[in-house]
Amino acid sequence: MNAPTRSFEQSVRDLADHPVVNDMAAELLTAPADSVAELLNADGLPNVVFIDLANAEFDRQTTGRSGGYLGSVAHAVLRRRTTLLAEMTAALLAPSPHEVSEAHAADLEARQAIRDFWNHGFPRCPLTRYADVAGDLADRLTRAA
Known part of the structure; x- marks a missing residue:
């Protein structure tokens, strides 16, 4: 050609x-x-x-x-x-102008846990359920030792 x-x-x-x-x-x-x-x-x-x-x-x-x-x-x-x-x-x-740092992500998670607490009440809050399970596990491990 x-x-x-x-x-x-x-x-x-x-x-x-x-x-x-x-x-x-x-x-x-x-x-x-x-x-x-x-x-x-x-x-x-x-x-x-x-x-x-x-x-x-x-x-x-x-x-x-x-x-x-x-x-x-x-x-x-x-x-x-x-x-x-x-x-x-x-x-x-192109980089996003709203990139989220690790510290900002942790802050957002904490804020969401607080919103969940107020929206769903104490027993249904995921953070409260996690704390309850972790506390029960710690109690059982302490009694077993």
């Missing part, structure tokens, strides 16, 4: 920002992996079927506007899909 010309690359870059291409790329993100694989050649480039589908959809949604070069719409969709995937991955891996 010949290397793409500069004007083809410019066409792909221009189309990658088009709202219709963005919508097609977002839709392709939700497609099953085997369906996406059917649209690509072994080298990861769009096959003839994908090029035809992408051109037809782009023409339909833009009322006959062409992508410029054969395959430029499909290449732009794949490029935009890669960008969207990278953005989603970065968002998922």
